[in-house]
Structure formats: C-alpha cells, structure tokens
Amino acid sequence: xxxxxxxxxxxxxxxxxxxxxxxxxxxxxxxxxxxxxxxxxxxxxxxxxxxxxxxxxxxxxxxxxxxxxxxxxxxxxxxxxxxxxxxxxxxxxxxxxxxxxxxxxxxxxxxxxxxxxxxxxxxxxxxxxxxxxxxxxxxxxxxxxxxxxxxxxxxxxxxxxxxxxxxxxxxxxxxxxxxxxxxxxxxxxxxxxxxxxxxxxxxxxxxxxxxxxxxxxxxxxxxxxxxxxxxxxxxxxxxxxxxxxxxxxxxxxxxxxxxxxxxxxxxxxxxxxxxxxxxxxxxxxxxxxxxxxxxxxxxxxxxxxxxxxxxxxxxxxxxxxxxxxx
Amino acid sequence: xxxxxxxxxxxxxxxxxxxxxxxxxxxxxxxxxxxxxxxxxxxxxxxxxxxxxxxxxxxxxxxxxxxxxxxxxxxxxxxxxxxxxxxxxxxxxxxxxxxxxxxxxxxxxxxxxxxxxxxxxxxxxxxxxxxxxxxxxxxxxxxxxxxxxxxxxxxxxxxxxxxxxxxxxxxxxxxxxxxxxxxxxxxxxxxxxxxxxxxxxxxxxxxxxxxxxxxxxxxxxxxxxxxxxxxxxxxxxxxxxxxxxxxxxxxxxxxxxxxxxxxxxxxxxxxxxxxxxxxxxxxxxxxxxxxxxxxxxxxxxxxxxxxxxxxxxxxxxxxxxxxxxxxxxxxxxxxxxxxxxxxxxxxxxxxxxxxxxxxxxxxxxxxxxxxxxxxxxxxxxxxxxxxxxxxxxxxxxxxxxxxxxxxxxxxxxxxxxxxxxxxxxxxxxxxxxxxxxxxxxxxxxxxxxxxxxxxxxxxxxxxxxxxxxxxxxxxxxxxxxxxxxxxxxxxxxxxxxxxxxxxxxxxxxxxxxxxxxxxxxxxxxxxxxxxxxxxxxxxxxxxxxxxxxxxxxxxxxxxxxxxxxxxxxxxxxxxxxxxxxxxxxxxxxxxxxxxxxxxxxxxxxxxxxxxxxxxxxxxxxxxxxxxxxxxxxxxxxxxxxx
Numbered sequence: 001x002x003x004x005x006x007x008x009x010x011x012x013x014x015x016x017x018x019x020x021x022x023x024x025x026x027x028x029x030x031x032x033x034x035x036x037x038x039x040x041x042x043x044x045x046x047x048x049x050x051x052x053x054x055x056x057x058x059x060x061x062x063x064x065x066x067x068x069x070x071x072x073x074x075x076x077x078x079x080x081x082x083x084x085x086x087x088x089x090x091x092x093x094x095x096x097x098x099x100x101x102x103x104x105x106x107x108x109x110x111x112x113x114x115x116x117x118x119x120x121x122x123x124x125x126x127x128x129x130x131x132x133x134x135x136x137x138x139x140x141x142x143x144x145x146x147x148x149x150x151x152x153x154x155x156x157x158x159x160x161x162x163x164x165x166x167x168x169x170x171x172x173x174x175x176x177x178x179x180x181x182x183x184x185x186x187x188x189x190x191x192x193x194x195x196x197x198x199x200x201x202x203x204x205x206x207x208x209x210x211x212x213x214x215x216x217x218x219x220x221x222x223x224x225x226x227x228x229x230x231x232x233x234x235x236x237x238x239x240x241x242x243x244x245x246x247x248x249x250x251x252x253x254x255x256x257x258x259x260x261x262x263x264x265x266x267x268x269x270x271x272x273x274x275x276x277x278x279x280x281x282x283x284x285x286x287x288x289x290x291x292x293x294x295x296x297x298x299x300x301x302x303x304x305x306x307x308x309x310x311x312x313x314x315x316x317x318x319x320x321x322x323x324x325x326x
Numbered sequence: 327x328x329x330x331x332x333x334x335x336x337x338x339x340x341x342x343x344x345x346x347x348x349x350x351x352x353x354x355x356x357x358x359x360x361x362x363x364x365x366x367x368x369x370x371x372x373x374x375x376x377x378x379x380x381x382x383x384x385x386x387x388x389x390x391x392x393x394x395x396x397x398x399x400x401x402x403x404x405x406x407x408x409x410x411x412x413x414x415x416x417x418x419x420x421x422x423x424x425x426x427x428x429x430x431x432x433x434x435x436x437x438x439x440x441x442x443x444x445x446x447x448x449x450x451x452x453x454x455x456x457x458x459x460x461x462x463x464x465x466x467x468x469x470x471x472x473x474x475x476x477x478x479x480x481x482x483x484x485x486x487x488x489x490x491x492x493x494x495x496x497x498x499x500x501x502x503x504x505x506x507x508x509x510x511x512x513x514x515x516x517x518x519x520x521x522x523x524x525x526x527x528x529x530x531x532x533x534x535x536x537x538x539x540x541x542x543x544x545x546x547x548x549x550x551x552x553x554x555x556x557x558x559x560x561x562x563x564x565x566x567x568x569x570x571x572x573x574x575x576x577x578x579x580x581x582x583x584x585x586x587x588x589x590x591x592x593x594x595x596x597x598x599x600x601x602x603x604x605x606x607x608x609x610x611x612x613x614x615x616x617x618x619x620x621x622x623x624x625x626x627x628x629x630x631x632x633x634x635x636x637x638x639x640x641x642x643x644x645x646x647x648x649x650x651x652x653x654x655x656x657x658x659x660x661x662x663x664x665x666x667x668x669x670x671x672x673x674x675x676x677x678x679x680x681x682x683x684x685x686x687x688x689x690x691x692x693x694x695x696x697x698x699x700x701x702x703x704x705x706x707x708x709x710x711x712x713x714x715x716x717x718x719x720x721x722x723x724x725x726x727x728x729x730x731x732x733x734x735x736x737x738x739x740x741x742x743x744x745x746x747x748x749x750x751x752x753x754x755x756x757x758x759x760x761x762x763x764x765x766x767x768x769x770x771x772x773x774x775x776x777x778x779x780x781x782x783x784x785x786x787x788x789x790x791x792x793x794x795x796x797x798x799x800x801x802x803x804x805x806x807x808x809x810x811x812x813x814x815x816x817x818x819x820x821x822x823x824x825x826x827x828x829x830x831x832x833x834x835x836x837x838x839x840x841x842x843x844x845x846x847x848x849x850x851x852x853x854x855x856x857x858x859x860x861x862x863x864x865x866x867x868x869x870x871x872x873x874x875x876x877x878x879x880x881x882x883x884x885x886x887x888x889x890x891x892x893x894x895x896x897x898x899x900x901x902x903x904x905x906x907x908x909x910x911x912x913x914x915x916x917x918x919x920x921x922x923x924x925x926x927x928x929x930x931x932x933x934x935x936x937x938x939x940x941x942x943x944x945x946x947x948x949x950x951x952x953x954x955x956x957x958x959x960x961x962x963x964x965x966x967x968x
Contacts, residue, residue: 122494129494129495129496130494130495130496130497130557131492131494131495131496131557131558131559132558132559143460146460147460149461149462150458150459150460150461150462152462153462153463186462189462288554288558289554289558290496290554290557290558290559291496291557292553292554292557293494293496293497295439295519295521295522296439297459297460315429316425316428316429316432319429319432319433320432320436322436
C-alpha cells in the first residue's frame with residue numbers, strides 16, 4: 001500500500017512539469033519540415049535551434065518544435081504540410097529543403113514560412129524579390145548553385161590533368177536543369193569533358209559512383225543538395241574508394257573527408273533560418289524580412305584526403321585555401 | 327470674589343481651547359513639512375527641468391562624438407581597403423607573370439573579405455585580369471574599360487569611389503578603383519560588398535535601443551545595425567533629421583528641438599557625421615527614454631530623498647511643534663487653573679526660551695494676585711468685624727435706651743396714676759389728666775422714634791413670605807371697627823382672596839398706620855380698605871372721606887413730625903410720624919406708595935404689593951428680626967416677633 005502511494009507520488013511529481021507546460025497555451029509551435037530524414041539532419045537541426053535560441057526561443061521552454069520528415073519521399077510532403085497547417089503552427093521552417101518550402105507555400109498564404117535554399121529563390125518563384133519577398137515566405141539564399149563554375153575552376157586548378165570531370169547532380173532539384181547547362185557551358189570553356197551523374201537517393205549515390213568509374217572520370221564536382229550534405233561521409237568514402245579527387249559545396253563535406261569544398265557556410269544558413277523564425281515569432285512580418293545572402297565563401301582543403309589520394313596540390317590552390325584540414 | 331467666578335467661567339471653554347491647540351500643532355507640523363518639501367521639490371523640479379534639456383544636449387553631444395568616431399571608422403574601413411589594394415595597384419601588369427598576379431590577388435581576396443571582385447586594368451584601359459569570389463577568373467580578356475568612370479576617374483584622381491549600387495536589388499556594393507603611382511601601373515578596380523560596414527557599426531556600443539546607420543549622399547541606406555533594414559532597402563531619407571542633414575549639411579543637432587522620430591516613430595535623439603571622402607553620413611540614434619534613463623534614475627533617487635526628507639521634516643516638525651506647543655499647553659492649563667481661582671498654581675516651564683520667561687511672568691502675576699487677594703480678604707474681615715462691633719454697640723444702645731429710658735417713663739406713668747387718688751380738686755384732676763396724657767404721648771413718641779431709628783439704622787431685615795392678604799384686611803377690620811364706630815364713621819373692609827409676597831408684620835404695620843390715620847382724620851363719612859389687581863402687582867387701597875391733602879403738600883406728609891394745618895386741632899391728631907414710618911417701610915419692602923387726594927373730599931393711599939403664588943409653599947417658619955419692632959399709631963402694645 002505504502003509502496004503504491006510512493007509510486008503514485010512519483011508519478012505525480014513526474015506529471016507536474018507536464019501539467020505546468022500544458023498550462024502555457026501561448027507557447028508557439030514551429031513546424032520544422034524537410035524532405036530529408038532526421039538521422040542525417042542533426043547538424044542542420046542544431047544550427048537551426050542555435051539561431052532560434054539567439055532570438056530567445058528554446059524548444060520546450062517557450063517554443064515547441066514539431067519535426068516533420070519526408071524521409072526523402074517528396075510525395076509525403078503535401079500531407080506533412082497539411083498536418084502542420086491544420087495544427088495552425090506559428091511558423092513553418094524548411095531549412096535546406098526547397099521542395100518543402102514550395103509545398104508549404106502552396107498550402108498556406110498566412111502561416112509564415114522560412115526557407116533556406118542554395119539557389120535563387122526569385123527564380124524559384126517562392127519570393128517576389130530579395131529585398132521585398134512579399135507574402136508569407138522569406139528565408140536565406142546561399143547562392144551555392146552559382147558557384148559551380150568557380151568549383152570547376154578550382155578543381156581543374158587543383159587537378160590540372162583531369163580531362164573528364166563528373167558532376168553529381170540531384171535530379172529532384174529545381175535547379176537541376178540550370179546546373180547541368182551551366183556545367184556543359186563551363187566544360188567547353190575549360191576544354192574538359194563533363195559527365196553529369198544524377199543521384200536523388202542513397203541508392204542512386206552508389207549507382208552514380210559505379211557509372212563514374214565506368215565513364216573513367218578523373219575528378220568529381222558535387223553540386224549543392226541537402227542529400228549530398230547529409231550523405232557527406234558516404235560520399236567521401238566512395239570518393240576515396242574510387243580514388244577520385246572531388247570538390248564539394250560545403251565545409252562539412254571537407255571535414256567529413258572530402259578533398260575540397262568551396263561555398264558559403266551552409267550551417268550558418270540554417271542558423272539564419274532559426275533567427276528569422278524567432279524574429280517572426282516575435283511579431284515581424286515575413287514580407288518585411290529580406291532574403292539573406294552569405295557574404296563569405298570558404299575554400300577548404302583536406303590535406304589528409306589529398307595525401308591518401310596521392311595527390312600533390314599546386315601552390316596556387318594551397319594559397320587560395322581559407323582553411324586546411326591536416 | 328466675582329471676578330474669580332468669571333475666571334472659572336472662562337475656564338469652562340476647555341474643549342474649544344483644546345481644539346484650537348490641536349490645530350496649532352497640526353498647522354505647525356504642516357507648515358514645517360510644507361516649507362521643507364516645497365524647498366526641496368521646487369529645487370528638484372527646477373533642476374529636472376533644466377536637467378532634461380542639459381541631458382538631451384549632452385546625450386546628443388555624446389552621440390555626435392559617436393557618430394564622428396563611426397564616420398572615422400567607416401572612412402578608415404574604406405581607406406584601409408584602399409591601402410591593402412595599394413601595393414597591388416602600384417604594380418604594372420607587365421611587372422609580374424600572370425601566375426604571380428593570380429597569387430597576389432588570391433592573397434588579397436583572402437585578406438580582405440569585402441572585396442568580391444578584383445580587376446586589373448592596364449594604362450590603356452584594357453582589362454588584364456578579373457578575379458571573382460563567385461565567377462571563374464578571367465585572364466587577359468583585354469576588354470575595353472577605358473571609358474568606365476572607374477578607370478577615367480581613378481586615372482585623374484588616383485582614387486575613385488563609385489556610387490553605391492545594389493546587387494539583386496538588395497545588397498549594397500561600391501566600386502573602388504585605385505590608380506598606381508606610375509602611369510603604366512594602370513588601375514585596380516574592386517567591387518566592395520558594403521554589408522561588411524555593419525561589422526564596423528556593430529563595434530559601437532549604442533545601448534539597447536541605440537541604432538547607427540549609414541546613408542549615401544542620395545539618402546540610400548548603406549549600412550544599419552540591423553542588416554535586414556539595408557537588404558530590404560528601407561527608405562530613411564524622409565526622416566526629419568535625415569532630411570535636414572542631407573539638405574542643410576549642418577553637422578550639429580538642431581537647436582530648437584533636440585528630439586526627433588526614428589523610422590518606427592519612437593522619440594529619439596539623433597546625431598550625424600559625414601564620412602569625408604565618400605560623402606556618406608553616419609547617423610546615430612538613441613531613444614530619448616534611454617538617453618534620459620540615468621536622469622530618470624537620478625530623479626527617482628531624488629524622489630526617495632524627498633520622501634526621506636518629508637519624513638525627517640515631519641519628525642522634526644513634530645518635535646519642534648511639540649517643543650512649542652507643550653509649553654503653550656502648560657501655560658494655557660496653568661492660566662486656566664489660576665483663572666479658576668487656584669492662585670497657588672505655578673507654571674513650570676524649563677524650555678530655556680521665551681516660554682520660560684512667559685511662564686515666570688504668569689507665576690509672578692499669579693503671586694501678585696494671590697497677595698492682593700489675601701490682603702483684600704483681610705480687609706473684608708476687618709470691616710466685617712468693625713461693622714459687627716458697631717452693630718453690637720447700636721443694639722446695646724437701643725437696648726439701653728429702651729430699657730433705661732422706659733424705666734423712668736413707666737415710673738412717671740405709675741406716679742401719675744397714684745396722683746389721681748390724691749388730687750380731689752377738679753382743677754387738680756384736670757391737671758393730672760393732662761400730665762397723664764402727656765406721659766402717654768411721650769411713651770408713644772418714644773416707641774415710634776425708636777422704630778424709626780431702627781428702620782434708619784437698617785437693622786430691620788424684612789422677612790418676605792407669601793401669604794393671603796385677607797388675613798391683614800380682617801385684622802384691620804377687627805382693630806379699627808370700634809374706633810371708627812366711636813367716631814360715627816363707617817369702616818368697610820373689602821375681602822380679597824389674593825396672595826401677596828411681602829413681610830406680613832411690616833405690611834400690617836403699614837396698613838395699621840394708614841387705616842389709623844384715615845379713621846383719625848375722617849370727621850364724617852367712612853373709610854374703605856380694599857384690594858385691586860393692577861398689572862403684575864396687587865394694589866391695597868385705604869380710602870377716607872377726610873379733609874384731603876392739598877397737592878403742594880402731598881410730598882411733605884411723609885416727612886417726620888409733619889402735620890397738616892387744619893381747622894380741627896384736637897389731641898388725637900397723632901405725632902406726625904405715622905406716614906414717615908409708612909414711607910420708610912414701603913421703601914424697605916420695595917412696595918410703591920401712591921397718594922391721591924382731593925382737598926375737601928378725601929384721600930386714597932395705595933400700596934403696590936407683588937402678588938404671591940396662590941398655593942401655600944412649604945416654607946420654613948419666618949426668622950425673627952434681630953431687633954424688635956414696636957407697634958405705633960395709637961397702639962401701645964409692642965409687637966415682638968417670636
């Protein structure tokens with residue numbers, strides 16, 4: 001009897017904070033929506049929450065974050081968005097997931113949406129302009145896609161002998177076409193042969209590397225895609241296994257074992273999404289928040305990878321590096 | 327002793343006085359508090375009024391300083407970039423190999439993040455190298471840029487600051503070109519991302535609400551503490567202080583109104599400074615509220631001091647008022663006690679000031695009063711004793727007179743009686759008769775004289791009682807019926823049920839004298855005695871049908887030994903003292919005496935007696951007068967009131 005009371009007391013003590021939380025009906029709810037899966041999005045989530053906390057919001061204390069993962073199945077996005085809209089969340093954040101942003105924008109014109117994209121959101125059609133996005137959508141544009149030519153240049157500079165260059169592209173991206181055409185244009189400019197490889201899922205990545213070997217590519221450019229960021233370790237491993245020098249779009253890839261990376265700090269973009277979401281929770285209107293663009297592009301070299309590839313990087317390449325991982 | 331009573335009556339106004347005392351106390355405290363607080367408050371308000379202006383001016387001056395420092399820093403930001411380009415700008419394209427150029431530019435870009443693009447143009451205006459952070463390098467394109475202002479202006483001025491432009495209609499950029507020292511060094515052109523100016527501004531500690539921003543000469547926003555303001559191309563040029571700064575160009579704040587409004591409509595203090603080489607302006611804004619926060623804090627503290635001062639002043643006022651009022655109270659209380667007759671009372675005040683002197687004055691006054699009162703009492707005692715002695719002497723004299731003088735008179739009467747038996751002759755008997763008559767007269771005269779002397783001495787004290795007047799009237803009837811009948815006169819006494827307030831014995835004596843006179847002087851006709859109500863008084867009339875008294879003698883009849891000259895001279899005409907006694911008795915009793923008479927027809931004497939209550943009161947038996955009062959008017963018998 002006494003034991004049961006004791007346990008009941010414990011239960012009560014445990015329930016108390018929950019009750020206290022339930023008594024705060026004003027706690028806003030943020031829908032965190034991506035096309036990806038949680039296990040590979042840890043860094044993004046951490047960055048997003050960091051940004052949110054910079055504006056004073058902490059999950060579980062004064063804000064609730066509802067996570068919705070499409071697990072790389074884009075068809076599921078519509079239902080997930082509908083659920084968030086139905087729950088009348090205060091804002092929907094889609095860090096690093098353009099399809100999610102597009103789906104959300106289609107589903108609601110009232111709930112603020114904060115996105116981040118590697119491409120041009122104006123061209124995507126989700127905002128009217130950089131300075132005045134208008135409507136209920138704003139966010140961060142890393143412009144990472146525009147750096148393809150620069151990456152090709154850096155790759156060619158680092159591996160001057162590479163005649164056949166493979167470009168890994170996410171076929172599901174809104175920027176696929178422009179990326180491919182840009183790659184073709186650059187190929188003729190640089191006098192190299194370009195092989196475009198598509199990978200929209202984990203399995204595709206393996207397939208792409210198989211065809212990469214088949215096509216005897218000398219070097220690889222990995223174009224910006226959340227999938228390639230999420231699968232950075234696998235990509236680095238595959239590249240090492242196939243002994244192919246590669247350039248990526250995000251520092252994290254270089255850290256994970258990729259040879260080089262050039263681009264803005266994508267994690268910082270996720271942090272900015274968190275900041276914007278917090279500012280919106282505080283009452284600012286998405287229409288008044290301009291699209292943020294990065295100011296810094298980092299060139300990171302992983303010398304360990306270079307060494308394992310048996311690659312001696314030219315002096316000019318090394319001199320350009322903002323960061324060298326040894 | 328009367329003034330003492332009055333004093334005690336004044337002392338009965340106690341409650342009123344206490345009220346006044348309380349008011350004085352409060353008034354004193356309130357006055358003290360008011361004076362102290364008014365002084366402090368007016369001082370504080372006065373200071374506050376000027377402090378607000380001073381503070382705002384001071385804050386504006388501080389902001390002005392901040393703006394100037396910010397302007398210098400931003401200017402420095404640009405000139406530093408200029409300097410960093412310097413070494414590369416002084417190199418001619420031909421001085422190095424293209425690869426070396428690429429190295430140098432790569433190093434420049436790494437060192438100077440705001441540079442988004444670098445281009446080297448030779449002295450002919452041909453582009454030799456273009457390096458971008460976004461786009462691939464272009465080497466030796468030889469594109470003609472000789473007509474661009476970035477080339478033309480730099481060649482002529484060594485440095486060219488291009489106008490601010492916005493990429494993707496959002497991000498501010500500026501072209502900066504530097505010409506080399508040598509002509510063949512050409513021009514180095516960089517595109518600067520001006521978002522980096524925010525980092526410069528962010529270094530300034532402007533407080534929570536403080537803002538700093540930079541506008542170019544056209545009023546476009548280049549940098550702001552909040553980057554989104556720049557990216558969203560917020561228009562600041564319409565703000566009052568911005569407009570005046572852009573048009574007037576005065577660097578100081580407007581003197582008339584220091585406060586203005588910011589983009590969100592908050593009241594702010596604004597200052598601005600020009601960034602010299604660029605023509606831009608830095609604006610620094612601080613909310614008025616924040617600028618004045620220290621002042622408000624000081625005011626709050628002053629308020630606390632004021633409250634403390636109020637409490638202290640109240641306490642001090644209370645203390646001082648107590649010190650003032652307590653001696654006053656003890657003065658008032660002492661004066662009241664002295665006033666109520668307690669002359670032994672002394673006031674004890676030891677405040678060491680005027681109050682103590684006043685208390686001492688009060689005490690000496692009370693002492694003098696006590697002294698004079700004591701001497702007065704002594705004198706009164708002496709006089710009373712003297713009077714008693716005199717009274718005693720008089721009484722003794724009267725007693726001696728009545729006894730010692732009557733003795734020989736009685737003896738004389740006895741001897742005359744004995745003489746009757748010894749004288750046989752008719753002539754002798756007549757003589758004895760006359761002697762007897764003379765002795766009788768003398769006896770009578772003596773009694774009346776004694777009475778008058780008693781009345782004059784004031785020894786007689788009337789004993790006023792209320793009694794029915796009818797008793798007296800009946801006695802008159804009984805006393806004088808026989809005498810009147812003997813003279814053939816009719817005596818009519820009208821009965822009355824009225825009560826009068828008087829001394830019954832003295833009033834009876836008055837009536838006896840009047841009726842006796844009437845019976846004596848009326849030769850024929852009759853005498854009427856009756857009562858009549860006249861106003862508040864009862865008039866007792868004694869009317870006779872005697873010879874009457876002429877008008878000119880009516881006053882004289884009340885004098886001693888006055889007798890009317892008339893045809894009838896008989897021995898029963900009396901002593902001429904009856905009306906004198908009546909007059910004195912009436913005066914003693916306070917009864918008005920009236921005489922109405924017509925010679926030949928008769929006279930009417932009227933006495934106005936106050937009426938008594940009709941109910942018999944339970945009164946103590948009348949006390950006897952100290953001196954016996956004998957009867958007169960032919961009545962030998964003396965009345966003794968026992």
